[in-house]
Amino acid sequence: MKEINGKTARWFKLLYGLLSLLMLLALFAFSYATWSNVKQQAYESLTPHNQSLTSVVKRFFIHQEALLGELAESITVSSSRDSIIQTRLNDVLRATPQMRVLAVLDTQGSIVATTGNIHTLEWLDLFDNDESTIGRPFRPTFVGENILPVRKVITNSSGVKTGYVVAAYRLLGNDAIWQEAEEAESKRRSMIIGDDGRVYISYPESDTFWQSFVSLKVEDEFLNTLSELTQKAGEWHTRDVQYQDEQLLVTASFIQDYRFYIVSGIQSADLFSRWLERMKYVALAVLIFLIVGLVVFRIILTRAARFESARNVAEHNVFKLSRAIEQSPSSVIVTDEYWLIEYANNRLSDGTESLIKLDSGQVLLEHFPHSLLKTDVAAISENLLHGTNWYGERRAKEQKQWFSFSISGMTNDAGHVTNHVIVTQDITERKQVEVRLFKQANYDALTGLPNRRRTNELLTETLKTAWQENKRVAVLYMDVDNFKQINDTFGHMLGDQMLQLIAVRLQQAVADSGTACHMSGDEFLVSIVFDAEQEVVDLADNIMSVMKQPVLLEGKKLFISVSIGISRYPEDSADVSNLLKHADIALYESKNQGRRCYSFFSQELDDKNKRKVELESEIRNALANKELFMVYQTKNRISSGEVYGFEALMRWQSPRLGFVSPEEFISAAEEIGVIDQLGEFALYEACRDLQKFQFHATQPLAMAVNVSMSQLTNSDIVGTVRKVLQDTGLNPSVLELEITESMLAQRLEEVQPVLNELLSLGVSLSIDDFGTGYSSLSYLTRFPVSALKIDRCFIMDMVDNRSDATLTHTVITMAHKLGLKVVAEGIEDEDQLALLRVYGCDLGQGYYFTKPLTYDQMTAHLKSQQETPDWAI
Incomplete structure (x- = not known):
């Protein structure tokens, strides 16, 4: 028996050794395949990102250069201060959120007109030569934002240069050049580099303060690499390069018109972290498998044949389940009935570059983001007690993140909940898309005011609140007098600018007293909750007064006036559709009275309107x-x-x-x-x-x-x-x-x-x-x-x-x-x-x-x- 046992033991050692070798080889092969896959995914993400980034940057500079060119053509530089130039600068600045400052300089660099004050030695010193359109980036102050100067030459009718239009653009942050190319990859490096090696924009900014403050240049070797990567236009290649003590996998494209390299890169250390993240649980599973195998073989050697098949199936299922959970993009957590963590796959990001790490034995509800569920514990327990799952979406205000939580219970034979299974997902991106879709569906793209659809919803809510609080509501329906003539005479672009200006003036007139909306075309609406009717009269007078101020658009002095029709809740109607209809009837009366006035809806107006409608209907058949x-x-x-x-x-x-x-x-x-x-x-x-x-x-x-x-x-x-x-x-x-x-x-x-x-x-x-x-x-x-x-x-x-x-x-x-x-x-x-x-x-x-x-x-x-x-x- 001992001999047999000895032979069995030798065979066991041999079998175990071979099995261990195979597992290690498999682990090596899997690690190599995983590394190749990580690099391939990085390459596949870099190329479209670089294409998109190149398109955004090129389109931005082309648009801004054209805008400054048009502005330069419309400006005549003189020794005296020109209020028209100042107005033009203010209008362009308001229409361009990325623009920090807009100024007009004479040929010596002295400021003729400006929209603000940025501290720099001399504007013209920021440009390498007289032909440069884009200057060197700079910071106005030590703690200021990065600024990129762009200029266009102003010439007189004889073609002689008389000055410059200079604009300063924000590089990073809200309302900046980089906003359209907002990074989704937390560790991706993106740069705009001139063909002379100067770094114009680097995202994220350098960790070193002086490097971020001074316009640095890349090494010649790095610049040569970029030149080789962009030799063939329209083709993208990647290469491992060294940049500021970072090993990067980069791809690049070249914008010929501006002599810019657009560079997208991912740190090799980040690739290694991704590879390690995928490998560690597999390696752990292999180690556990070998240890368990050794124990099992030693303990139940005599019963191995009987249970070998069942064990292999079970181990295979466990392996698949483990890989499925570990590779899941969602966070999967198992707790006991007291919310103590028993297992967590740690797949959830905290909104920065770090993953939220949860350890066994911790109280789940004490850790972000699951601390958002503290007020829902009673409702969750009630659902699980009745055998149903609980689902909720919660927002972390400080981190500006949204999370979805799906919680189900694991019960014992008696039906008692012994464990909680929590599946958590970061749904911030989805919520951002929902917000954008909501804005597109409910707000006017031209003026930013609520559109007709949103207006009906807001009015419905306002009337409901007014009914509950016994308040009165006024609806002021207005349109711009002779707007069609302005469109036909000066074109729709100027007409759109006028509508935007009217929207701004209307919001100024209404302020916090009511809500301004853009119904369609040249029609606007204001709704207010009021106590005394004089409040409505004062608001209407204020709107008429604000609108009467002349406006200068594209060198043309235009005068605006509006006609207003007013209906009131509850005396005129108790529902939205009739309030709007009655306000429209009153607006028609204002137009009949010669425009530039407002009229209140009355029963006499309604009777007159009904009479008119009846006449128009009956007259069609009167001849027949x-x-x-x-x-x-x-x-x-x-x-x-x-x-x-x-x-x-x-x-x-x-x-x-x-x-x-x-x-x-x-x-x-x-x-x-x-x-x-x-x-x-x-x-x-x-x-x-x-x-x-x-x-x-x-x-x-x-x-x-x-x-x-x-x-x-x-x-x-x-x-x-x-x-x-x-x-x-x-x-x-x-x-x-x-x-x-x-x-x-x-x-x-x-x-x-x-x-x-x-x-x-x-x-x-x-x-x-x-x-x-x-x-x-x-x-x-x-x-x-x-x-x-x-x-x-x-x-x-x-x-x-x-x-x-x-x-x-x-x-x-x-x-x-x-x-x-x-x-x-x-x-x-x-x-x-x-x-x-x-x-x-x-x-x-x-x-x-x-x-x-x-x-x-x-x-x-x-x-x-x-x-x-x-x-x-």
């Missing part, structure tokens, strides 16, 4: 339903009283709205674009009826039809009149088109060609409501009018008011001197008629002769030929 009809009022000769002609007037009797005045439905028709159809209907009806009226008269009769400015400017009025004359066979000489004086005076140049075409058809033109306009009378000599109609406001008080009588007499005399007929409008009694007869007025129109009559009524009137109707006595 034959609700529109024509009436006629005679024009009589002042001398004899006989009928000379008619004025055609349109009326609308709506089954739903009742009688609608012409002022209402004509305005509605113009707004919705159906005025052309109404005008064509009026022309056809008037011309047809005139043909019929002619049978009851012994002399030719004339027909006057009103034409709106919308018909003259936005439709083919010439074609319409030509077609009506052709279809009805009416002699063009008896058709007279009346145009309101105020409209003609405002837009004579625009409509002059159309009027000439109408005259070429043979029709005559007359001016309606003469005397109510506000332009020069010189247009009478340019416009071939055949008649003037004196407005009724001068006729009605003419008998008792000497001024009106004198003005009427003067107009009649002037018109006759110009060869024009004169029609007096609104004659209602014999005295007015007698005075007009003395003044020599040609024609009269008014209730003294006839009121507006339908076709049948006018036919009866012509038959009776009553000089003065009974109802007019």
Whole structure:
């Protein structure tokens, strides 16, 4: 038995020795493969990083050089201080967050204008030669930030250099050149190096204070290495190099335009740490395996055959589980029921370069980040007691990190929780992405203000709070007056700059009293919680006042004004959509009042708006339903009283709205674009009826039809009149088109060609409501009018008011001197008629002769030929 045991022992030693050798060889092979994999991963991370970094740096310098070039072209350096230059510098500085200081220098380096004060000996000394665009980096003070100077030459119209535009850019930190290329790799070294070896930017900064303060240069050997790595454009290679006592694996690219090397590198020590991190648990597992094997073989040698298969399977599973846990990117921790750590894979970073190390026996809740769970222990225990897992996300404010925690319980046969399994992940990057997505979805990219979607959410929350606290809320809806004209005249880029400026001014006006939002285009909204209505009035006045200040954009002095509509909670509405709708109705009223003002919503405004909407809806079908009809009022000769002609007037009797005045439905028709159809209907009806009226008269009769400015400017009025004359066979000489004086005076140049075409058809033109306009009378000599109609406001008080009588007499005399007929409008009694007869007025129109009559009524009137109707006595 001893012999057998001795042989068995020898075989065991041999087997154990071979097994140990194989395990060591396997460990060596695995370590070599792991090292190769670590280097390969480092290379695969360096190349895209360098490509991205090169693109960011190149794009930044190209953009800033172009920006300074445009600024230099727009500046003229003079001996006196130029406020326009200062304003331009301030505008550019505000639009460029990376810019620390912007200045204009003369050719001797003296400062002409500057946006700030950076302590440097001389600006021009920072540039190696007169042709340099990018200067040497420097620190203004010992504890200041790294600054990179960039300049562009300013020349006069003759091409002579008169100065420089110099800008200083932050290199590192928030709102700096390096911000777009923020490092995700904690131990990666990134640098911008000139082809002369000077280090412009190094991230992270040097550990040595003097090295970070002085613009250092790299060794020639390092510079030669960079040249070799970038010999072929578009190809990336890596190489191990020595830099400042650091062994680095680097790759580089070369920006030809600026003679910059863009360098990305990873410390070899970091690669070794990664390799060691992957290897240590494998090596430990191998060691444990050998020790366990030795013990097992010695103790259960006689039972090895029986349990060998089961042991191999178990060991293989344990090995896989161990590797899976150790290589997991998540932190896996096992504690007992009292939160004492039994196992931790230590895969969690503390937000710096270090991993959070947890040892067995420690209380998990006493260590970051699991200390964030102290207030959740009761809820966690409750979930685990009922057999469910617990999940939560918590933020460490000081470290600015987010963590997710998933906790499950391990129970014994009695169902009692004996262990906690905690899986922890750093979700900071995911949360940052969520924040960016939230900002993109809820805030306007141009102005930075909440957009329409976010505005609705904020208003909903505000109304809810106001309801709970019994407060009042005001909504001020505004848009910029004539903004489309600014866009069309100066371009959308300047328009966008103006919107940004308006947003800034609006925030200044509102301050902490409310919330400013950008709805869309040139529309903005402010909401405030208030007690007294005077607060709303004061805010509206403040906004109007702030906006009135002129603004200088790209050398152009522009004036801004806004129109505002105001609705209030709860008196105007209790929900967001209606508050916005009512504020929009009030805004429309402000525009109707001439803009540059504000209006409060009221029930009268709402009724007026509803009436307008109903009119616009009903007028579309009024023609088809034959609700529109024509009436006629005679024009009589002042001398004899006989009928000379008619004025055609349109009326609308709506089954739903009742009688609608012409002022209402004509305005509605113009707004919705159906005025052309109404005008064509009026022309056809008037011309047809005139043909019929002619049978009851012994002399030719004339027909006057009103034409709106919308018909003259936005439709083919010439074609319409030509077609009506052709279809009805009416002699063009008896058709007279009346145009309101105020409209003609405002837009004579625009409509002059159309009027000439109408005259070429043979029709005559007359001016309606003469005397109510506000332009020069010189247009009478340019416009071939055949008649003037004196407005009724001068006729009605003419008998008792000497001024009106004198003005009427003067107009009649002037018109006759110009060869024009004169029609007096609104004659209602014999005295007015007698005075007009003395003044020599040609024609009269008014209730003294006839009121507006339908076709049948006018036919009866012509038959009776009553000089003065009974109802007019």
